[in-house]
Every structure is written in C-alpha cells, then in structure tokens.
Amino acid sequence: MIQLWLVVLFAVFLAAGCQKKDETKKETESAIKEETGIKNDQNRIYYEIFVRSFADSNGDGIGDINGITSKLDYLEDLGIEGIWLTPIMPSPSYHGYDVTDYRGINPAYGTLEDFKKLVKEAHSRNIKVLMDLVINHTSIDHPWFQKALKGDPAFKDYYVWAGKDSNKNQVGDWGQKVWHEKNQQLYEGSFSDSMPDLNYDSKSVRSEMENIGEFWLENTGIDGFRLDAAKYLYSFYQSPKNNEKTIDFWKEFNEKMQKIKPNVFLVGEVWDTPGVVGPYLKGLNSAFNFDLSEVMINTAKLGDDRGIVSRVSNVRDFYQKNNPNFMDSIFLTNHDTNRLMSRVNNDVNKAKMAAALLLTLPGNPFIYYGEEIGLEGNKPDEYLREPFIWNQTNDPAQTDWMEEKYNNNKPEIALSEQMKDNDSLFNHYKNLIHARKNSLPLKSGEIAEAPYKEAGLVAFKRVADKEEVTVLHNVSSKEIAIKNVEKKNNIYFATFNISNVKNTITLPSYSTLILK
Helix, strand or coil: CCCHHHHHHHHHHHHHHHHHHHHHHHHHHHHHHHCCCCCCCCCCEEEECHHHHCCCCCCCCCCCCCCHCCCCCCCHCCCEEEEEEECCCCCCCCCCCCCCCCCCCCCCCCHHHHHHHHHHHHHHHHHHHEEEECEEEEECHHHHHHHHHCCCHHHHHEEEEEECCCCCCECCCCCCCCCCEEECCCEECCCCCCCCCCCCCHHHHHHHHHHHHHHHHHCCCEEEEEEECCCCCCCCCCCCCHHHHHHHHHHHHHHHHHHCCCCCCCEEEECCCHHHHHHHCCCCCEEECHHHHHHHHHHHHHHCCCCCCHHHHHHHHHHHHCCCCEEEECCCCCCCCCCHHHHCCCCCCHHHHHHHHCCCCCCEEEEECCCCHHHCCCCCHHHHHHCCCCCCCCCCCCCCCCCCCCCCHHHCHHHHCCCCCCCHHHHHHHHHHHHHHHHHHHHHEEEEEECCCCCCCCEEEEECCCEEEEEEEECCCEEEEECCCCCCCCEEEEEECCCCCCCCCCCCEEEEEEEE
C-alpha cells in the first residue's frame, strides 16, 4: 500500500514538473516575441500564387488547388512561410476578380474539401494561407446584381446607383469611366462595367461581407485575407470623406475577424502613397508598399542607391504612429505589375540585386510566383500571369491554359535546370530566404543607417534587441572598396568568396555581404 502511494506521489510530482517546464517554455517564447517585436508569429516570407498558372493536378492544363498542394514540399524547401492565393471563388473570368459566389470554389480549381486539405497540409509545414477576398465589387452575373436589375428593393440597396446629383461623366483614378448603363439604369463600376461596386452604406452589405469572412476562417482554417481594392469600398469620387468611412469599415471588419481568429492577418491592397496608406493601418494589420517596390527595382536597375534607408525609416515611423503593431508588406512585383525580369531588361544580375534588397529589408516579403526562376512579362495583364515552368521537358504539373508570349521556348529558366546551377537565380533566392529566416535581425529587426557611403553601395543595419547585422549591397557593375570596416564583425552571409573581415573589404559587382 505504501509502495502504491509512493508511485502515485512520484507521478503527480513528475506531471507537475512537466507542466512547469511547458509553462516556462511558453513564457520564454512569449518573452522572446515581445522583446524582438515578433507579433503573433506574423513575420513571414509569403509567396503569391496565381492559381490558374501554377500547378495542374488533373491534366486539363489549368492550375488548381490540388496542384498547389502537390508543390508544398517545393515551397517549404524554398523557405516559404505563407502563401497568398489569387481568387479561387466562382467567377466568369480567368482572373477571378469578379465573384459570383462568395462561399464557393471555382470548379476549375477544385472543391471546398480540396481547399481544406491544402490548408491542413500547408499548416503541417508551418506555411500560412491567405486567400484573396474581393469585396469592393461583385460580378455583373452575381445573383445579387441580377435581382437588383429586376427591381428587388433588398438587393437594389446592395449596389451604387446614379442619383440626380451624380456626375455622369465622372472618371476614376486612371481616367476610366465610372458610371455604366444596364437596363436603362446607371450603376457605379470603378474597375469595369462587368464589376458593379457594392454599397457600403448598406448595413446588409456590411453584414454579408463580415459573415463571408467568418465563413472562410471558421470552415477552412485559413490565416487571413489579402483584401483587394481596399481603399475603394466607399467611392471618394462622390465624397472625400468616404476615405474615412472606408477605414472605419476595416476597423469593424478586423474586429469581427479577430473574434474568430485572434491572430488573423489582414493585408490590404491600398495602391497609393504612404501618406494615404498609413491611416488604413488603423484597421488593417498590413498594406502593400507600392512605393518601396519602385524604389527597390529602380535601385537595382540604375545601379545606385535611391535613398532606400531614409525612405524606409520615415515610412515605418509614420506607419507606427497609426498602428504600433503594423507589419509592412514589401514586394517587387505582383499580378498587376510588369514582371521584374522584364523591368531590368532580362539582366539576371540586376534581378538578383532586387531580390537581395527585398529579402534584407524590414517587413513581410511577398514573392510573386516565378520571380525566383526569372519569368518575364509585360502588360496586358494576362502576360504577367504566364505558366510557371517546372521542367525542361513535359511535366505533369505544367499548366498550359494560355499561349505564352514571354516565356515560351526558354527551357533554361525551368526550375529543374536552375536547381542544378549553384549560381542560378533560383538558388540566389533560396539562399537569401534561408539567411533571412535564420537571423532574428533580418527577420524582425528595425532598420538603421550604416557608416559606409560609396556610389553604388546600399548599406544599412538591421537591429533586434541587442543583436544586429550590417547589410552591404553593391548594386553597381563595378567593384566597391569599403574602408574602416569593424574587425569585430563576422561574416554571416555572402554571395561571393570571402573568408574573413579586414579593415578594407572589396565587394565585387552585383554582390551582397552581411556582417554580424
């Protein structure tokens, strides 16, 4: 009896000790996150996937959800920590930005069960999933709009119609026609006559969209949304005050989403200057930094610093005033902009330098699918979205839904070929991605000036708590000698052969050196 009592006592003591260790581990992880500025595990490297062009699973030539699932090992190996999928809901268009059913999956891409499996498999690899949510407008074919055209008062209120005081000749931000006619009725469509704008003065619309967000979070386990056209919900063609109303809606939306998933990540497409973007961060976790994308590309293209450090510092200070926990979402190109390789005139060295800037600056880097192998593409939009090239020969996952204009008959850029070449663009991306992931300052640190000034040199420090690295990029075509380098530094990462730190370091053309 005494022996049994001792066994029970020992078991209780052991369980208490294990519980204490678990609690201590959680407290330590929490403290690390707080000290280093890592909020909600959101400092990640994302990969944007234009679903139709990425990977096919059933041989119909159209990229699909199961195709993406089959390539998760590739993304994990590359070092990707999150994916953003362009619209997967039913739509009459190839791009999907005109939705006809907000709770469905485009049959060409698979089923809801396929999507749930993708999310589960991604999470098992520590890859988060964001889906595109397009709620500024619907498709003209959406049942809501069709009912509105027929005079149903409930759904008439879902859309924006011209009134007596409306300027029928009003044009939008890029000179586009705003008002369109159907069945002798004028409706607002800021992006196209096939995309009627929703009316966010309608409580029903606001409620619908919040319920739709909750539906996807609850039923699929996704981690957040990329919010399309996030600044256009209330048309400021009608009133400048509508900008504030849009921000107020995002505050409300974010609050509702956090009740479902406290760590939900909402990144908005607010295609504007930082002065306009900043206030949106009162309602969103993050917004894409369109200004910085231009600065990075032009720095790489022209081979000289375009004032990156001061720009980034000033913008981050401004954003923090709007949201102390903001996360900047940085990128080079996306599905709406000309591809990087085309922007730098197919110069691989310049493409490498743009990637090096992206992956060493603060924020969450978003990599557009195919940038890592150097896909080319110029507008019109469909040519920015050409198929990913997996293999030099036929590959089961290869998509062929469109006739390529820029990447046809270029077997040398196939992923399978670049994986074999240590100096390839793919391996450059992969090495930098893993260098970033394994360095606390690169992953989550702030930016500070570095004491090195040379033509063609971009130099800065990344600082997290008491740990820092110095990042040196030679974006020019000439060697750069950097003098008075602190000898206490060690080499953390380099794109060229260097064994130790001397008083003077020579950076080859188009090279990166990171010291710690």
